[in-house]
Amino acid sequence: MTRHIIFDCDGVLIDSEILSFAVDERMLPEYSITLGAAELARTFGGVAYREMVAELNARFGTDIDPAAYQQQCEAELARLFATDLRAIAGMAELLGGLTVPFALASGSDLARLDQCLSITGLSEFFEGRIFSAQQVTRGKPAPDVFLLAAKTCGWEPESCLVIEDSPSGVIAAGAAGMRCVGFLGGAHRNAGDEGILRDAGAEYVAGSSADLHRYLRELGLISRNGDGRG
Template identity: 40%
Template sequence: MPVELVIYDCDGTLIDTETVYAEVTLAMCHEVGLTSWTVEDYWSNLVGIPLADGFKIIEKALGRPLPADFEEKAEAGVAARLAGEARALPGVRQAVSRISAARCVASSTTLEPLRHNLTLAGLIDLFDPHVFSASQVPRGKPEPDVFLFAAAQMGVVPERCLVLEDSVPGVLAARAAGMRVAGFVGAAHDKAGMRQHLTGAGAAIVLDGYEEWPRTVAALGA
């Protein structure tokens, strides 16, 4: 079935931001007493889901509520780092521009920071105004809401959508939406392990980089 719409996740898929999120979040977790958490805990538990859901997981691991200003400090810390470090992943612009299908972004990041990060990375012009966030729907990934919302806004049925995702919750959300999905490990902390997890979650194929992306879209839409 032809692909009419390609839906892109953002963090770790278009922009190499997950390392920054991990470093800032882990430092703050350690400050509040969750010293046992490592980068592996971050990648296993928090990647791909809305920030608010991630904080609930941290609170459960910590065994008590987080400080009232935890979210504000986390967002400020990430924003300060990304102001100087946000970069598009190699080959994104060239690959995305070569694909004739419509495109949009559907991310777990709240809308204002999402648009800001895309701007910092020099990618907003590729997608504007078609940038959608889980903050616009009732439930975040792994629920399908943000992908179904994006498809509806773009006027394309789910069966003709293809999603590119770097996280298990994102792949599960795309599959639950009835969409085809490819995995991406170009920015992953553990590429081999993440490849296995994405395939197990239902990704039709897993890519190491954008060089092969236009051919993959054509093949999956054949």
């Protein structure tokens, strides 16, 4: 029985992936790699910088330093997020209506999560329950960050439902022994991506926050009147 929810952040709570991969699209030609934002999102959504850079180096025979590349991208993103970052429409209301405990587990670093949640006004929902791939040995698609979140919160993995927008995140949830719902409400996703999330193991794919709200309500995880725990 599902008694807890673990949210991914980028592309689920905040509409950051469209901005992030646009930065990668601009930065990577400096390393003789030309990939569009859409392809990057499909391949590396939910993946930590170190795993993404390792795969790019193997694929293109490059020698990009992951720490230096991340620092370069994060500096650009910090400026971009300050002016352009938004919460995904309806997510604050959804969080406010949940009747079960929930947490956040992301591939992003803690400093970036703090910045993004503050900018979008979502910090108050996750105080003390924010977990990052920075805190574990392996990022998604390994299950480590989800297992860290569950262990720290005192939850059994089988009692958790993960909300994810990327195949790597869905795979990570499955490897952690958790149910997973796919989410396509971010600007970097479209209806055609439903198949890749289902193929990765998502039990259901929500096309919007309203769709996700309806599904969680059917599972008994959101109050019928939207008042949440109160």
